Amino acid sequence: MKFRKPKKSALRTFLKALKKVLFICVISWFGLTILMLALSFTSLPFWGMYQLSKPGSAYSFEPEYIIFMGGSGFPGKSSLMRVYYTSKLAHEYPKAKIVAAFPGDPKKSDGMLSKISKEFKIRGIDSTRLIFEPQGTNTRWQAMEIKENIITNPSDNMVIVSSPAHIYRAFKVFSSLGFENIGSFACFERNINVSLQFDSEDIEGKAYLPDIGANQQLRYQFWNHLKYEIVLLREYAAITYYFLQGWI
Numbered sequence: 001m002k003f004r005k006p007k008k009s010a011l012r013t014f015l016k017a018l019k020k021v022l023f024i025c026v027i028s029w030f031g032l033t034i035l036m037l038a039l040s041f042t043s044l045p046f047w048g049m050y051q052l053s054k055p056g057s058a059y060s061f062e063p064e065y066i067i068f069m070g071g072s073g074f075p076g077k078s079s080l081m082r083v084y085y086t087s088k089l090a091h092e093y094p095k096a097k098i099v100a101a102f103p104g105d106p107k108k109s110d111g112m113l114s115k116i117s118k119e120f121k122i123r124g125i126d127s128t129r130l131i132f133e134p135q136g137t138n139t140r141w142q143a144m145e146i147k148e149n150i151i152t153n154p155s156d157n158m159v160i161v162s163s164p165a166h167i168y169r170a171f172k173v174f175s176s177l178g179f180e181n182i183g184s185f186a187c188f189e190r191n192i193n194v195s196l197q198f199d200s201e202d203i204e205g206k207a208y209l210p211d212i213g214a215n216q217q218l219r220y221q222f223w224n225h226l227k228y229e230i231v232l233l234r235e236y237a238a239i240t241y242y243f244l245q246g247w248i
Contacts, residue, residue: 036229040221045228052235053164055171059183061157063089063096067146069139069162069170070102074112075119078163081187083116086161087123089185096159098125099150101133101142139166140247143173151179159183165235172248 039045068086071078079102090098098120104113113132121127131150136142151158158179160170164186174182200211212218242248 036226039229040223040225042225045225045232048232049164049228052166052168052232053184053186053188055168056160056182056184057167057186059157059159059181061181061183063093063157063159063183065151065156065158066090066093066096066098067158067160067174068098068100068102069142069160069166070100070116071163074102074115078187079116080119081189082161082163083119083123085185085187087120087125089159089161090120090125090129096129097131098129099131099133099146101136101146103137104132104134106132106134139170139173140242140245143170143177147177147179154178155180157181157183159185161185161187163187165231169235169239169242169248173242176248 066086066089068082071080071082073079086098090096100113100116102113102116105111106113108114113134117127117130120130133142133145133150136145147154154177156179158174158181160167160174160182162170162184167184167186171182171184197214197216200209201207205211239248
């Protein structure tokens with residue numbers, strides 16, 4: 001059986017269609033980039049994060065469990081922020097147990113879980129209050145392990161501590177598993193209450209370059225909002241996936 005070469009007209013049609021698809025992809029990517037850059041000069045990225053942080057934030061009960069949702073590695077910015085705020089809540093509610101949902105081997109003396117335990121100890125939290133959930137490697141799995149092995153009574157009061165963007169998904173996952181009394185605490189960064197302005201001339205800046213010392217939006221807010229947008233894109237994708245899976 002001989003292989004027949006495709007007709008030139010069919011090949012031309014295919015190449016034209018491919019060019020159109022590639023052109024649309026390039027234009028869409030360029031448009032998304034321009035949109036993200038434009039939104040970075042507005043407050044919308046912050047309010048997007050704020051909206052995701054709201055579920056459970058208005059709780060009025062005293063928690064029996066404080067759920068520390070592990071961040072991306074330890075030590076790391078997100079994990080240390082969550083340890084800080086979890087410890088703050090633990091001091092406020094001294095009777096609450098702390099459930100640390102972080103994958104790792106509890107038996108390793110130099111492992112991540114041991115380091116987390118030491119970090120809590122530095123902040124005055126007794127290790128007897130810590131309960132590790134080391135199996136789960138995503139929010140759904142962690143919540144299932146906590147329900148099966150730690151908080152077996154769905155009416156027990158609990159407060160989830162996590163990053164602002166993650167609160168919505170975590171809250172919905174725990175709710176879908178039957179937990180009834182869920183609060184949340186979002187780990188927002190605190191502003192520096194000091195003026196960050198400077199005069200370029202005072203620190204021997206180049207005269208031919210613009211002095212941006214007084215423009216904090218360009219120096220900080222623009223870049224922070226751009227990072228927020230990337231976090232939001234990732235989180236919205238995760239929420240969509242969890243929704244399609246029926247986990248939220």
